[in-house]
Amino acid sequence: MKVLVINCGSSSLKYQLIDSDTEGVIAKGLCERIGIDGGIISYAPEGGEKEEQQIEMPDHKKAIELVISYLTNEKTGVVKSLSEIGAVGHRIVHGGEKFTQSVIINDEVKKAIEEVSDLAPLHNPANLIGVNACEALMPGVPMVAVFDTAFHQTMPEEAYLYALPYEYYEKYRIRRYGFHGTSHAYVSARIAEILGKKKEDLKTIVCHLGNGASISAVRNGKCIDTSMGLTPLEGLIMGTRSGDLDASIVEYICKKENLSVAEVENILNKKSGVLGLSAGLGSDFRDLEKGYNEGNAGGKRAIEGFVYRVVKYIGAYAAALDGVDVICFTAGVGENSGFVRQKIVDRIDFLGITLDEEANKKRGEEIRISTPDSRVQVYVVPTNEELAIARDTVALVK
Numbered sequence: 001m002k003v004l005v006i007n008c009g010s011s012s013l014k015y016q017l018i019d020s021d022t023e024g025v026i027a028k029g030l031c032e033r034i035g036i037d038g039g040i041i042s043y044a045p046e047g048g049e050k051e052e053q054q055i056e057m058p059d060h061k062k063a064i065e066l067v068i069s070y071l072t073n074e075k076t077g078v079v080k081s082l083s084e085i086g087a088v089g090h091r092i093v094h095g096g097e098k099f100t101q102s103v104i105i106n107d108e109v110k111k112a113i114e115e116v117s118d119l120a121p122l123h124n125p126a127n128l129i130g131v132n133a134c135e136a137l138m139p140g141v142p143m144v145a146v147f148d149t150a151f152h153q154t155m156p157e158e159a160y161l162y163a164l165p166y167e168y169y170e171k172y173r174i175r176r177y178g179f180h181g182t183s184h185a186y187v188s189a190r191i192a193e194i195l196g197k198k199k200e201d202l203k204t205i206v207c208h209l210g211n212g213a214s215i216s217a218v219r220n221g222k223c224i225d226t227s228m229g230l231t232p233l234e235g236l237i238m239g240t241r242s243g244d245l246d247a248s249i250v251e252y253i254c255k256k257e258n259l260s261v262a263e264v265e266n267i268l269n270k271k272s273g274v275l276g277l278s279a280g281l282g283s284d285f286r287d288l289e290k291g292y293n294e295g296n297a298g299g300k301r302a303i304e305g306f307v308y309r310v311v312k313y314i315g316a317y318a319a320a321l322d323g324v325d326v327i328c329f330t331a332g333v334g335e336n337s338g339f340v341r342q343k344i345v346d347r348i349d350f351l352g353i354t355l356d357e358e359a360n361k362k363r364g365e366e367i368r369i370s371t372p373d374s375r376v377q378v379y380v381v382p383t384n385e386e387l388a389i390a391r392d393t394v395a396l397v398k
């Protein structure tokens with residue numbers, strides 16, 4: 001079956017058409033600046049030339065119309081007609097406590113997604129716009145919702161509750177949800193396959209280190225803890241997000257800088273993390289690494305801070321899991337930066353890990369980067385959220 005995977009943001013839309021039989025990508029691309037002047041769409045059929053077109057996309061419906069016209073284009077398209085697309089899988093950021101796994105989308109599901117929009121005001125409404133646009137243009141094609149939070153719903157109460165008055169959990173469902181769940185689920189399942197072990201026999205720590213970064217502890221194939229919380233702001237130091245901090249800082253900055261809470265929250269989300277720590281050198285690890293190697297103090301501060309936070313979480317999760325068998329690195333930084341991986345692994349040798357320096361030079365491929373005699377194995381496992389979404393979609397609509 002051919003499955004269209006849609007990841008819809010407020011002004012962008014990523015898409016992939018996946019053949020679920022071969023699990024290969026048939027075509028993929030990106031629509032940017034939807035609803036903003038200067039729209040741009042890209043389209044890359046497998047084995048063909050990548051195309052880019054500047055075109056205004058006043059709304060997501062227009063964007064999906066364009067995606068469909070590229071996919072079905074007589075010359076460069078990859079399907080003869082829309083009827084070849086058997087299902088659509090949508091990435092939905094927040095499923096609240098309601099969704100513990102992927103579901104077929106119907107009116108009730110859409111209502112439930114809307115109900116938790118309070119928890120992800122930037123993402124869920126945009127995700128729903130994508131769903132509605134696809135429904136309008138592809139009537140009768142089954143749609144599936146795959147939630148970023150679902151994999152983490154197995155966390156026990158001790159891990160997901162904040163130590164706040166309990167009534168806030170009861171009234172408002174304020175708790176830790178965790179994100180990047182599709183990636184943590186994919187990588188933790190994949191490493192079991194790679195090692196030829198049952199998920200039930202493994203204690204795994206997954207480090208998803210991208211622009212957004214999170215880490216999870218997985219036992220028996222189930223997540224028992226993860227670093228992001230009510231929102232994706234908590235946990236690791238990220239590209240532009242602060243991660244963990246003392247909540248009192250918010251009021252303190254408000255007073256000192258004469259800012260509103262919303263303005264400070266914006267700073268915590270968009271101007272902090274390695275960007276903030278590096279005093280503006282950048283949020284991209286390639287720039288930071290270059291700065292680090294050239295002796296830039298900001299680059300050094302940012303990378304050392306980032307690494308330290310990851311190391312602290314690995315230590316905490318090794319304790320939470322009561323031991324660890326394998327640590328996986330994934331996402332942009334985790335898959336590509338041997339520099340950052342080395343700095344992390346060098347600081348966790350108490351776990352009995354020795355880095356295989358040759359293997360660690362590789363980028364973006366499945367590879368073991370610990371020596372065979374290491375007590376805990378360390379792997380790079382490239383994530384594939386789109387494939388995971390396509391798999392869930394097919395499993396539900398078949």
Ligand code: ADP
Nearest residue numbers: 209210211212283284285286331332333336337
């Ligand atoms: P997201 O999906 O959260 O936007 P990604 O997982 O795509 O992020 O990761 C993006 C980040 O990966 C970039 O900000 C960049 O810092 C990092 N990255 C990509 N390639 C490299 C590389 N070769 N070396 C170091 N960092 C890299």
